[in-house]
Amino acid sequence: MDLDDLRSFAQVVRHGGFSAAERATGERKAKLSRRVARLEQVLGVRLIERSTRNLRVTDVGREIYRQCETIAEGIDATQAIAARARSQISGNLRIACPPGLARYLRTDVFARFLLLYPDVHLEMHISSQRIDLIQERFDAAFRVDIDTVHDQALTMHQLGRLDRILVAAPAVAAQVAATTIASLAELPTLSVGEHVEHDEWLLMNGQGRQHVVAHHPRFCSNDSATVRDAAVAGLGVALLSSAACSVELQQGRLVHVLPDWRTSEGIVHVLFTARTGMSPTLRAFIDYVAESFPSLTGSTLA
Template sequence: MNAITDLNDLRLFAEVVQHGSYTAAARALGLQTSKLSRRVRALEEELGVRLLNRTSRSLSLTETGRQFHQHCLALVAEAKAAKDIVDRTRSRPQGTIRIACPVALLESGISTIIARYLADNPDVQVLLDATNRRVDVVEEGLDFAIRVRLPPLENTDLAVRQLGLSIHILVASPALAARHPAPGSIESVKAWPTLSMASSGERFVWNLVDAEGRVTSWAHQPRLATDDLASLRIAAISGVGVAMLPRELVEADIQAGRLQHLLPGMATTPGLVHAIFPTRRGMVPAVRHLLDALVAGFDDLNRQR
């Protein structure tokens, strides 16, 4: 027997049995009676057995047809259950979201946004890869990856949605600041010890932009270099050195007096925080709503500054 290639024929057969006639089934399905009859006959020919006894007045199942009908009902029920799952997934946030995000961005506020989203959507599970490596969203089966880049963004075949901006500022502990004259320019801070994100070439340069758009570069040799923002923040609070950290990461420390914002008129060029994902088509509510929550979360962070 050849494999059945069109499972719709099984559903049509089950509808004929349920309604007791081709005419009633065709009316319920919105099909022509002759077309429905041909589909069931083609199914019998494909199977090589007779499923229905036909008379001018009635239809009845053969013994094989009766057993076959039970399996058809099971398949129809499974298909309906599968569609119901899709319909529910499309109607409200639920299911699993697979994402990747650099550690620095997570520590700068994204972790809080994701946690709040999960608290508001109990039927959603997030599988988060906290990594600084460049991920392939297609090959790794991710719903989206979060990145931060200086503008303009690179051309890509992937879909992109901007989430917000990330600006790094110079901060130091009050204890460290007390040991040095009040800074009025980058030159006045260059004698201070520094802390920095790790650099593959072990060349450490900070580029700061003033209110007029002028860029000043500061080459330095940090006392601590690491790709862990949390360690840099702790070292800065401990007075080890000046650090350039995301404003959203240290805002609470500045408000609490644990850190001081040095040279408030200068900061890095804003980085574009954005999500990349395979396509916008067929995006389920859980993913779309999480992206919306990230955009709203960055807006909240900006308003708090």
């Protein structure tokens, strides 16, 4: 059954004839007649009795017309729902974010977004695990990577970059001052991730020279804030994002050691399923975070 055939039949009945329906809709009378005839053939019943001068809707035709009106109301309601979804910033958002990055972005960033859009409900899932957006039904996920390799089914919006630097508590920093990059692994180290047996830091200096520090971490965690706190406690040298420890550096609880050496910048991006058909709510969230990111980290948008 063709929906357009049902619409044509309803127009003919509503306006009291093929000629009147033609005038009201602009649809040619011959085309309306063909559609109604095809609908009758598909249903196997007579809907309209015709003569050269008169038209009469059969009993079954009147019943089907009432159903057509119900269908038309449903279509109008469906279109209205879709129109609201395209224009209103409201509804639920499920966002995944690594623990460290969530702390960099800070809760007040998300709070300001919710205050700006009071009809939005935000679920923030904090996890160091890689989230499958489609399987786990998330709207977007934040990630920090050295490279930009990602699932080709996802769209990536780059927010900016975070560099990683070597930091230590003042007492440990004094030991580092007496060493070089070549002997750094001889000091206690702290790692972000699951590297309790072995880790490697690929560092480079201002002249572009690279050096790999292969070391056995004294302490590691997949939460960078926990590693930062361990560094403050004097447990060893850590390689952390400058944004993760900016407060501790300002307060002197951490010291930037071997400042000529750092890692490649970590790329901060937000992933989502597709730009086409994206809800205005998710678009508003991504735009808001993109605008807020530089002021939080001092990084520049790419």
